[in-house]
Amino acid sequence: MEDVDRFERSRPHLQAIAYRLLGSAVEAEDVVQETFLRWQATDVDRIEVPEAWLTKVLTNLCLNQLTSARARRETYVGQWLPEPLLAGDPMLGPADTVEQRESVSFAVLTLMERLSPSERAVYVLREAFDRAHREIAEILDITEVASQQIFHRAKQHVAQGKARNEVDQAAAQRIVEEFLAAATGGQTDELVRLLTKDAISVGDGGGKVPARTKAFEGAVAVAKFVWAMFKPAQAKRAIVGGSPEIYAWAANGEPAVVAVVGSRVVAIMCLEVTAEGITACRTQANPDKLERATEQWAAAGHGEPLLVM
Incomplete structure (x- = not known):
């Protein structure tokens, strides 16, 4: 039992690493269980530093998973987006520094899809968990210099697509409320004002929920799409099984719109916000990627919805 207890004390840390590496809570739980x-x-008595051993095993399992995931995503229906986690989910892990918060944001998780498995591993271990390059080198069986070079390259790739400024919880709530007011009031001009000129909107339905295969680009195109999406329609209610209740919330440290039918989360739209406005709307509607969010939602005190569609 002592060995089990030692592992369980490390489980939250391992889950946080795995989620950042894989962008999937379901897959993160699987690799943590395989690590267990x-x-x-x-023979754990022969392991000198259990945390280092566990991190090495977990990371290499994730690398294998990432390699096979790339092949699976070539046949994925439509756009692929990470699995969102609602505010308060322990799998989000540490959020003490800007780097830790950014590393789990929906925006950065999406950008990390551009990285090779080794780049992603080095980036996550260094940026989110402040592991020394010497430790990372031991985990990945590479040299310390190689770890430094890979990190530099990975950070450049992520930085090229990142345009995010931190927004506190109160500001996030206000932004979502303004966004929803404009979207549901048919105020496309107001939506355009809230969006940056180069804003994008992308959705992941996984072939199970209708979602456009290409992103909407530009403030006007995104505004028109958002207005249409929030316009009540019987056909939409039929797809999700009822009238969605809409909440302003946070997911992965970003302001978000959460749509709930009954007790089931049916969509989460994460808003990437900068000082210039909302630069991206990323909507996860694949039911397979919303199961954990539904569990977390049931345990949260979320009050009354802002509107019912």
Whole structure:
């Protein structure tokens, strides 16, 4: 039992690493469980630094998963987006520094899809968990210099697509409320004002919920799409099984719009906000990627919806 307890104390940390590496809570739980099985099959008394051993095993399992995931995503229906986590989910991990908060944002998780598996591993371990390059080198069986070079390259790739400024919870709530007021009031001019000129909107339905295969680009195109999406229609209610209740919330540290039918989360739209306005609307509607969010929602005190569609 002592060995099990030692592992369970590390589980939240391992889950936070795995989620950042994989962008999927379901897959993160699977690799953490596989790490546990390997821990049980090992003579743990001979392991000098258990946390280092567990991190190495977990990271390499994630690298294998990322390699196979790339092949699966070539046949994925439509756009692929990460699995969002609602505010308060322990899998989001540490959020003490700007780097830690950014590393789990929906925007950065999406950008990390551009990285190779090794780049993603080095970036996450260094940026989000402040691991020394010496430790990362040991985990990945590379040299310390190689770790530094890979991190520099990965950080450049992420920075090229990142245009995010931190927004506090109160500001996030206000932004979502203004966004929803404009979207549901048919005020496309107001939506355009809230969006940056180069704003994009992208959705992931996984082939199970209708979603456009290409992103909407430009403030006007995004505003028209958002207005149409929030316009009540019987056909939309049929797709999600009822009239969605709409809430202003936060997911992955970003302001978000959460749509709920009954007790089930049916969509989460994460808004990437900068000083210039909303630069991206990323909507996860694939039901397979909303199961954990539904569980978390049921346990949260969320009050009354802003509107019912």
